């Protein structure tokens with residue numbers, strides 16, 4: 001077994017084809033006899049192709065998520081080694097690394113089937129898989145990425161294969177046919193059910209997800225339908241009323257769901273109630289689809305019948321479908337309070353991936369505080385145009401009595417917005433607008449007080 005000391009003379013590999021995997025690369029042992037790593041050097045531009053290839057492993061189909069990341073800025077190191085990183089990412093198989101139960105305790109990955117008639121006893125999601133690798137974008141050669149494969153086998157801590165068609169623990173009725181639903185898909189399905197999306201649509205999306213593991217046939221589809229229906233029933237029957245006193249009930253819930261809470265402020269004399277919820281799956285989606293893209297803050301998304309306002313943060317996947325990535329339950333919109341939860345959320349994402357950055361935040365509410373967004377996400381704030389125009393229209397109709405004038409103002413507002421997008425000075429356009437409609441005092445008062453400060 002040959003072990004080399006440095007990565008300096010490793011060849012740069014660039015396997016043909018759209019995607020490739022670990023088996024298409026030759027691996028070199030780097031280090032010393034006591035401690036060495038399997039590494040390969042590839043072009044940084046092809047990291048995504050490698051990750052896709054690893055996900056499409058026939059024996060262990062899975063996904064990999066970023067478990068941890070770090071970053072250095074260029075020029076920050078005076079002395080550096082050949083394998084120092086500019087960007088560092090630890091990717092972990094989504095059937096691992098741990099299996100969390102209620103309260104955040106780690107459950108052992110079950111190695112045998114429990115003696116029960118309930119098929120759900122076979123754990124279907126997190127399996128304690130230890131397969132993971134590191135991708136380092138090299139500090140002194142940023143066009144290259146060093147892959148360090150720490151554990152290529154999809155096994156749990158006790159060394160047993162823990163998911164995929166070769167997993168011998170997959171026993172029980174129809175087990176060969178029922179694929180494990182990896183954590184990512186399970187959480188996606190649960191989130192959709194929680195949001196009240198119709199079962200038919202949830203099922204469609206669920207089947208789309210599991211088809212990657214098992215292809216499509218009638219049996220698989222009917223089992224998937226049962227699974228989604230059962231999840232729906234469990235969620236419907238579950239109650240969050242853990243105590244007769246609401247505040248005590250919330251405290252209990254928070255205690256049991258620590259892992260999915262990014263901010264919690266109990267009601268007190270000085271502070272209002274704030275609860276920020278984000279599951280692991282949502283965190284991963286926020287990292288994946290929010291990076292160099294848009295986040296929308298929606299103050300009315302989904303459920304309207306709640307006593308407390310619900311604010312939802314959304315990202316858009318590759319097909320422009322909105323995915324909820326965090327929920328905030330609170331009545332306060334005061335700047336210091338908004339800053340608190342927003343900072344906690346931003347820190348949570350950056351703790352996993354320090355390179356994460358959002359290009360813009362889209363808001364739909366004129367009353368929203370935009371300073372915290374600008375300060376924390378350091379990006380422009382955009383307005384959801386159709387929502388805004390709808391609220392303009394409502395106010396024009398309420399505040400101007402003449403239909404002709406209503407129509408004219410609405411048209412001009414539209415033109416003004418587009419001219420701002422074309423790079424014109426918003427204040428010149430708004431000044432013209434207020435001169436032309438100087439007699440419409442009620443509307444102008446509303447507009448100046450509510451909207452003009454937001455254009456700055």
Ligand SMILES: [Zn+2]
Pocket residue numbers: 060062093094095096129130131153154155163
């Ligand atoms: Zn795995």
